[in-house]
Amino acid sequence: xxxxxxxxxxxxxxxxxxxxxxxxxxxxxxxxxxxxxxxxxxxxxxxxxxxxxxxxxxxxxxxxxxxxxxxxxxxxxxxxxxxxxxxxxxxxxxxxxxxxxxxxxxxxxxxxxxxxxxxxxxxxxxxxxxxxxxxxxxxxxxxxxxxxxxxxxxxxxxxxxxxxxxxxxxxxxxxxxxxxxxxxxxxxxxxxxxxxxxxxxxxxxxxxxx
Numbered sequence: 777x778x779x780x781x782x783x784x785x786x787x788x789x790x791x792x793x794x795x796x797x798x799x800x801x802x803x804x805x806x807x808x809x810x811x812x813x814x815x816x817x818x819x820x821x822x823x824x825x826x827x828x829x830x831x832x833x834x835x836x837x838x839x840x841x842x843x844x845x846x847x848x849x850x851x852x853x854x855x856x857x858x859x860x861x862x863x864x865x866x867x868x869x870x871x872x873x874x875x876x877x878x879x880x881x882x883x884x885x886x887x888x889x890x891x892x893x894x895x896x897x898x899x900x901x902x903x904x905x906x907x908x909x910x911x912x913x914x915x916x917x918x919x920x921x922x923x924x925x926x927x928x929x930x931x932x933x934x935x936x937x938x939x940x941x942x943x944x945x946x947x948x949x950x951x952x953x954x955x956x957x958x959x960x961x962x963x964x965x966x967x968x969x970x971x972x973x974x975x976x977x978x979x980x981x982x983x984x985x986x
Contacts, residue, residue: 832875835899835906838925839878841958842869842897845986848884851979856969860979865891867982872896886914908934915939921951930955940967950974959984 846867851860865884872879877898884891893912900907903922910919921936932953940947950966961982969975 842878843871846982847985849981853977856975
C-alpha cells in the first residue's frame with residue numbers, strides 16, 4: 777500500500793508539471809496514468825488468483841459428508857493382546873469457514889471422567905494434503921496431522937506427532953479412517969506400544985444418528 781501511495785503522488789506531480797524536457801502534457805500524463813493503474817490491476821489480479829487457489833473443491837465436498845450427529849463407540853488398548861476398555865460418546869460435526877473445514881465436537885467420558893474434544897479437518901489446496909488439528913479437555917497441547925485419501929480403499933491416513941506420557945516424549949502416530957458407508961466410519965489410532973512397535977491403541981466407530 778505504501779508503494780501505491782508514492783506512485784500515485786508521483787503521477788500527480790508529473791501530470792501537473794506540464795512540458796518537461798521537451799515532452800507535452802499528454803506525453804507525461806500517459807505514463808502517469810499507467811503508473812497509477814498498474815499496481816492496482818496487479819493487486820486485483822493477485823487477489824483473484826489467491827481466492828481461486830483457496831476455493832473449496834472436490835476434497836472439501838467429500839468432507840461435507842461427515843456433517844451431522846454421530847454416536848461413538850470408543851475402544852482403547854494399553855498393551856498388545858490386552859482386552860480393550862469400551863466407552864460411549866457422541867459428536868456433532870458441522871461445516872465452517874465456507875465449507876473449507878469440518879468442525880467436530882465430541883462429548884463423552886474417559887477414565888470415568890467427563891471428556892470433551894474438538895477437531896478441525898480440511899484440505900489444504902496449496903499442500904495438496906488433508907490437514908487436521910485436535911484439542912481436548914485432558915491435554916494442553918494441539919495435535920496436528922496431515923495425510924491423504926485413498927479412493928481404492930476408501931480410507932484416509934494421517935500422520936503426526938503426539939506426546940506419550942508413558943514414554944515421556946513425543947512419538948510418531950498414524951491414524952486411519954475407514955469409510956464403510958455414508959452412515960458409518962471407523963477411526964483407528966496407531967502409536968508405539970510398550971515394546972516400541974506400532975500398535976493400535978484406539979478405535980472409534982461412528983454411527984450416524986442424524
